[in-house]
Amino acid sequence: MTPSLLPRAWYLQAVATGISVAIGYGIGCLAAWLVRKCGIAPDYAARTRRIGWWSLAIVAAVAVPTFLILGSWWQQIVRDLVGVERINRANYLLILLIALAIAALILAIARGIRAGTNGLTRFGLRYVPAPAARLASLVVVVILGALVVNGVVYQGLIGMANRSAQASDHSTAPNVEQPQIPERSGSPASAEAWDSLGREGRTFVAGGPTAEQITAVTGRPARTPIRVYAGRESADSVAATADLVVAELERTGAFDRKVLAVATTTGRGWVNSRVASSLEYTAEGDSAIAAMQYSFLPSALSFIADRDTPQQAGRALFEAVHTAWEARPEGSRPKLVTFGESLGSFGGQGAFSGAQDMLARTDGALWVGTPNFAPQWAQITADRDAGSPERLPVVDGGTNVRFAASASDLDLDGAPWGTPRIVYWQHASDPITWWSFDLLLHQPDWLREPLGADVDPGMRWIPFVTFWQVTMDMVFSADVPAGHGHTFGPDAANMWAAILHPEGWTDADTEHVRAVLAE
Structure with missing residues (x-):
C-alpha cells in the first residue's frame, strides 16, 4: 500500500x-x-x-x-x-x-x-531411493513448467497478439490523410505505397508542421520538412527495409538539408510527434527525418517477446543512413542526429557501443525515456561522476553528455557544454526507466538518494514489494501530464534547441515552439 x-x-x-x-x-x-x-x-x-x-x-x-x-x-x-x-x-x-x-x-x-x-x-519411490525420486520429480515439474510457459502458452499468446496487431496495422488513425507533397513517403511521388506504411507510419508522414506554420512561429523563411518511412511489410528483413528508407532519402534530397535525423521507432513504428515536430521547428524546416517500422507488436509486448529486433532495426537504419551520408563530400553533409523514445531509445542506442561512439559518428542525439535494460544507458549511468544522482547523472562534468528531467536541467549550473551534444531525457517518476528485476532484492541508488520533485518522499524500497509496485506503475505510465511518468511534451523544444544550437536561435524562439507543442 x-x-x-x-x-x-x-x-x-x-x-x-x-x-x-x-x-x-x-x-x-x-x-x-x-x-x-x-x-x-x-x-x-x-x-x-x-x-x-x-x-x-x-x-x-x-x-x-x-x-x-x-x-x-x-x-x-x-x-x-x-x-x-x-x-x-x-x-x-x-x-x-x-x-x-x-x-x-x-x-x-x-x-x-x-x-x-x-x-x-x-x-x-517404486524404482529409486527417496532423495533421487524427489530430485527427479522436481526436475520434471520445472521442465514441464518451462515448456508450458515459454512454449505453448508464450508462443500461443504472442502469436495471437501478433496476428491481431498486424490486422490493426492495416487501419488508419482518424483525420490522417495521404500526403500529396513529394517530401513525404506514401505520397504519389514516393516509391513507398501509402498502404504499406502501417498505421503509425501513415500518421507520421501525414503529420508535422508545414513551411508556412514554421514561418509563423519563427518569423523566418522555412522549407517543407522531409519525412521518410518504410513499413514492416515493405521488405523481408530490417536491413532491406532500411535500404528502402535510404532510397526515399535520396529521392527527396534529404542529404542536401541542414539536419538529417535517424529516428528509431517503438514496436509498432510510433514516433513522438512533439519530438519530431520540435526538431523541424528548430531546424526551420531544413530537415529530414528517417524512420521505419520493424514490428507489429506494441512496445509492451515487444519488450516481453522480442528485445533483439529493436536493436537490429536501430543498427540497420543508422548504418544504412550513415553509409550514404559518409559518401557525401565532407563539406556538404547535413548535421546527422539520432533520436528515439522508450523502446525506440533502446533500439536506437543499439547502433553504438557507447557514448564515445555516439560522439564520433553523430552531431547529436536525444534519447527519451530510456528503459533500464538499455546497456549503453546503463554503462553511462554507472560511470557517472561521483556524487551525482542516478536519476540525473553528471558525466565528465557535462562536457558532451547531459541528463535532464526538464529543460532547466540542461544548464548544469553553467558548466561548459561542447559539441556534439547528447541528451538523455528522463523523469524521476518514469517506471519505464527505473523498472528492473534487481528491484526484487536490491535497493537501487535512485531510491537511496534524494528523490525527484514529482516522487513522494515517503517512497521506500521494500524487497519484492517495490518490484511489483513499479511493475504496476508501468501500466499507466503515459496516462499522466507531460513532464511526469512516461509522457514527454513541450520540453522537446528546449532539448533540440540545445542539441542543434542553430545560429540566431533565441530563447524566445524556443518559447514560441513550446507554446505550439502545448496546444
Missing part, C-alpha cells in the same frame, strides 16, 4: 497487494520449513496457541484497515505531485477482497504444483 512512482488505479493496487500477500505467505512458509529442518519444533500448549492467534487477529484488525486508509491517502499525495485528479477513496474498500482472492489463486496454483511434485515423488 506504500507509495511508488505514479498513481495506481485501485484495481491495480489490489493486484499488487494480492501478489505481495502471496509472496509474504511463501516467505513465511519457507522460514518455518527452515526452522523445522534445523530441528526446532516448539510444542505450544493449546492456550498459548489461542493467545497467539487472537493476538494476530487483533493486529490484523488494526493494521489492515489502517493501511487501507493510509494507502488511499498516499495515492492522493502522488496524484497531487504529478498533477492528476484525485479519486474517490471509498474504492479502496474493495482492494482487500480482490487482493485476498488473487493471493488465494496464487496459493492454489503453488499447492497444485506441490501436489504434482509429491505425486511424481511417490511414483518414483
